[in-house]
Amino acid sequence: MKSLRKTILLSALAASFFTAAGLAQARDLTIALRSEPSSMDPQFHSLTPNTQLSETLFDPLVRTDGNAKPVPSLAESWTADGDVWTFKLRPNVKFADGSPFTAEDVLFTYARVPKVPNSPSSYSLYLSTIDKVEAPDPLTVRITTKGPSPVLLANLSMVPIMSHKAAAGPAPEGKTTVELNRGDGLVGTGPYKFVSWKRGAEIVFERNDHYWGEKPAWDKVIYRPISNSAARVAALLAGDVDIIEDPPTDDLPRLKKDKNLHIQETPSVRVIYIALNQGDDVPPGVSGTDGKNPLTDQRVRHALSLAIDRKAIVERIMDGVGLPAANLLAYPAFGTSEKHSKVEPADPEQAKKLLAEAGYPNGFQMSLGSPAGRYTNDQRIAQAVASMWARIGVKADVQTMAPPVFFKQRNAFAFSSYLAGWAASSGEMLNPLTSLVVTKDPKLGLGTTNWSKYSNPEMDKLVMEASKTLDDDKRAELLQKASGMAMDDYGILPLQFELSVWAMKKDIRYGGRADQMTLAQYMTLAK
C-alpha cells in the first residue's frame, strides 16, 4: 500500500506544475521540519530539533566548523594554560533586545544549566569537565577545568549564551522553561529572534537587527512541523513550504528529476552499525554452538563483516543516500586514518573459510535486533544483513520492534546482535569511541552505549590517554591507533554513514550540515 501511495503521489507530481507563488514570497522562508522541538528553552532538552532552533536564536562562545575544528563565535580568541582557559569576548555585541553582551551573561548561562528542573536531557553533560567560571573583566571569561580537557571547546559549542538581564526571574533558574516556551526571556545574540510558537502548527522567527555578524537573508522564517514524509513532499510540491528536511529515500530519484526542485545531500556524522554480543555466556538467540559464544572469536566477527555487502545496502536499500562505512566516522574526520577508511569488499567465500577455521563450518544461529523507524530504512537494512549472513551459513533471526521497546530490550542484552546508529555530535573520534567501544564502566561514565560487552583494555588505555592530551596532533594519532584497533578486532561492525538530505525550491540554496541540523541562517537565494 505504501509504495502504491508513493507511486501515485509521484506520478501526479511529475505531471504537476509549479505556481509562481515561490517567487512572490522570496523574502520570507518557510521550512518544513521532521520533528517539532520539545521546548524553546535552550537548556532544557539536548536534542537536534531543539538545538537547531537555539543555534539560530543564540550564539555559543565557540563554534565548531564542518571538520570539528573550533572557530570563534562570541569569544574572539582564547588561550589555554594547563587547566586554565582564558576567553576574550567579542566587543560591541548586542542581544536582540539591544542590551550589550558581557561576561556576566556567560556566567549566568553556565550557572543556569544545572538548575533547570525536570530536564529530560540536561546540558550539564557539556559542562561536566568545568571546575569554575570567572569573569575578571566584562570582556574576559576564565574557565578552570578539572584536569586537562581537550573536549572543552567542542562542549562549549553546544551551550548557547542567554541574556542574564532578559532571562532573570524569581525561580532558581531565572525564567522557567514554560516562560521561555512562550518567548518570555528568550533573548539571544543570534541572527534571528523569536516571534511566536503555536505548538504543532508553526514557529515564527524574525531578523535580529542587532546581529553582530553578516546580515541574515530573510525577513521572517516560519518553521512548520510536518512529521509525515509524504505530506512534507506534498507541501513542497504545492509551494506551501520552501525547503523540507529528510524527503523519503524512495522518492529521491524522481524528486531529483523535477526541474523545479533542488536536492542537497551532505554526508553526516551518523554511522549505522551492528554490535555483536561478546559476553562470556552464550547470548540469547545463539544456538548450534555447543554452549560457546562464537562471537567472542575475532575470526567469526571478521567473517560476519566480510559477508555484508555494504555497497549493495547503500545502493539498493538506501537508494544511494548513504556511504559504505569502514570506521565509526568518515575519513578525514579528526581521529580517522586513511588505512582504515577503505571498505573491505564483500567476500562470502573467504568468510566461510574463516568460519570453518573458527570451528563453525556449518554456521550457527543467532538473533539480530533492530528498531523499526528510528533510523532511515533500519529494519530493511537489518533484513538485508540477515540474508547476507545466511549465505555463509549464519541464520540470523531478525527481531524488529518499536524504538522504545527495542532500546529497553537492547539494554537488557536480549539480542545476540543488534543494529543501531550513532551520531558523533562533536565530529571527532573520541566521542564514538568512549560511548560505543570502550569497556563499560558506569562509575566513570565510560562505554555508556557499549551494549556489546566488547572490551579491549589496550584500546581503552589509548582512548583514556587521548582524552587527557591537549596537543591536537598527538591526540589525533592516539585516536587513529585506538579506532584502528577496534576495527581490526571487528569489535563493532560499521555499515554505512547516512547522508542528510534536504529538498528545496530551485531558487533556494542550503549547503547542508554534517550534524544534520537545518539552520535558516545558512540558507540563501540562488543567484
Add this chain to the structure above:
Amino acid sequence: MLSAIVRRLLQTLLVVLVMSALVFAGLYLVGDPVLMLASPEATDAERELIRQSLGLDLPLWHQYFIFLGKAVHLDFGSSFLTGESAMRLILERMPATLELATLAIFLSLAIGVPLGVYAGLRPNSLAARGIMTGSVLGFSLPNFWVGLMLIMLFAVMLGWLPAGGRGPVESYGPLQLSVFNWEGLKSLLLPACTIATAKCALIIRVTRAATRECLPQDYIKFARAKGLREKRVLGIHLLKNILIPIVTIGGLEYGQVFAFAVVTETVFSWPGMGKLLIDSIITLDRPVVVAYLMLTVVFLATLNLLVDIAYTILDPRVRLETSS
C-alpha cells in the same frame, strides 16, 4: 432522569480509574522513558538524575498513588518531554480537533442523509445504484490515501487549497477557531472532506436501510392516504422515525473522530490532539498519554449520555433509565 445521569457519571469515573491504571502499567512494560529522553551520550549517573527528577525511580504503585493524589486536585502532572502541564498541552490543541471533527461530521450528515433517503426511496434507480457503489468505495478506501489524493489534486495540481497546516485562528470565548474565516476554512476543507468520505458512506447506508424499513409502515401509508403532500410525509413522518439510528451512528462516529483522528491529522499536519497522542506514546510521555485518554473517556461517556437524552426527545416512548 437525574438519577440515571448520576449513575452514568459514577460509571464513567470507574472507567477512568481502571483505564489510568492500565495505561500506567502498559507504558511501564513498553519501555523506559529515560532511555527515550536522555541524550545517548549521557552517563548512567546523569540518567539516574533524570529518573529521580521525573519521579521514575519510585516503585510503580507508588508513582501511581502520587498521580492519583494529584489527579484528585485536577493536576495531571507535567509532560516528561516538554515540562509543561500535560492537560494544558492537550487543551491547547483540542479546539483544532474539535472543529475538524465537527465539520467532518456535519458534512457527512449534510451529504449522507439526503443521499441515503433518496437511495431508500428509489432503490432501483440508476442514481441510487450509483450512490450505493460510491458508498462502498467511500469506506473501503484507506483514509491516508484519500487524504494524499485530495492533496495531490487540490493543492499540488490545481493549487486551490493549502496542502496542510491550519489557517489563521480567531478567539471565540475560550476557543481558538479557524473555521469562521475564509483562509482558515480553506485549510480545514481537505482534512474534513477526507474524514467525511468514510463517515458519509456509513451514514448513507444507515439512512437507506432505515428508510427502506420505514416506508412500508402503516403510518406512512396512512399519511399518504390522508392526502398529505409528499414533502410532509418524508420531512416529518419519515425523517423523525429514521433519526434514531442516524443519531446513534452519528454520535458514536463523532466521538471516534474527535478522539482518534490521528491518521488524517498526520497526513495534513493538522495541529490537533491525535498527533499529540501518537508522539507521546512513541516518546513514552506517560503524563500526556494518561491525561489524554482520561479526557477521551469522559468525552465519549458524555457524548453517549447526550445521544441517550436525544432518544428521549426523538421518541417519547424511550426512558433514559431503561436505555443505560
